Amino acid sequence: EADIYQTPRYLVIGTGKKITLECSQTMGHDKMYWYQQDPGMELHLIHYSYGVNSTEKGDLSSESTVSRIRTEHFPLTLESARPSHTSQYLCASSPGTGPYEQYFGPGTRLTVT
Amino acid sequence: SQQGEEDPQALSIQEGENATMNCSYKTSINNLQWYRQNSGRGLVHLILIRSNEREKHSGRLRVTLDTSKKSSSLLITASRAADAASYFCATVDLSGTYKYIFGTGTRLKVLA
Numbered sequence: 001e002a003d004i005y006q007t008p009r010y011l012v013i014g015t016g017k018k019i020t021l022e023c024s025q026t027m028g029h030d031k032m033y034w035y036q037q038d039p040g041m042e043l044h045l046i047h048y049s050y051g052v053n054s055t056e057k058g059d060l061s062s063e064s065t066v067s068r069i070r071t072e073h074f075p076l077t078l079e080s081a082r083p084s085h086t087s088q089y090l091c092a093s094s095p096g097t098g099p100y101e102q103y104f105g106p107g108t109r110l111t112v113t
Numbered sequence: 114s115q116q117g118e119e120d121p122q123a124l125s126i127q128e129g130e131n132a133t134m135n136c137s138y139k140t141s142i143n144n145l146q147w148y149r150q151n152s153g154r155g156l157v158h159l160i161l162i163r164s165n166e167r168e169k170h171s172g173r174l175r176v177t178l179d180t181s182k183k184s185s186s187l188l189i190t191a192s193r194a195a196d197a198a199s200y201f202c203a204t205v206d207l208s209g210t211y212k213y214i215f216g217t218g219t220r221l222k223v224l225a
Contacts, residue, residue, distance in 0.1 A: 006155075031211050040199065043156075043215045050211070058212070090155050094213075100205050101146065102213055104155030
């Protein structure tokens with residue numbers, strides 16, 4: 001089992017609310033990632049980080065923001081949730097050196113009503 | 114679009130049969146990885162094959178890589194009910210971004 005955690009696992013929230021999805025890892029990995037995935041579909045990279053104070057936008061346009069103040073923590077924030085944000089959000093990490101495997105958290109299933 | 118394309122998109126087999134899924138990619142790679150995802154969960158790393166390797170085994174898994182065709186295949190032998198999941202191939206850009214590019218996935222059903 002990978003030492004990467006996400007909370008909450010499930011979240012139902014109303015439109016317009018601000019939410020933060022938590023992700024933490026205890027492996028000391030430099031690189032962390034957020035993906036959005038609809039059920040049974042491919043993963044879309046929305047944010048990633050090379051290390052502390054480093055964040056980059058991914059390939060999928062997203063209205064979310066991230067921060068990386070500590071190595072182990074990579075939270076994702078939606079300032080104003082919309083029904084189009086309903087999806088599964090997966091957090092992952094990988095070491096800065098080979099063999100470059102990614103370790104995934106269990107995911108957060110977000111539903112915006 | 115995603116670099117990895119997987120074929121088939123869905124596969125149903127009987128328990129005990131072998132399952133083969135394929136992945137194609139577009140750019141040069143250092144390695145190719147396969148992941149499994151159980152319904153509603155995160156992905157789990159299965160096996161990594163380096164660009165200078167042609168075949169690799171891990172338990173009931175066999176992965177092949179053909180860099181000239183930019184393709185890879187994952188074979189699961191003697192499938193079990195617990196193998197039912199989605200399988201994704203992935204490559205990582207080691208030129209600087211360290212972004213992972215995942216395929217579209219193959220959904221495997223194992224029938225009793």
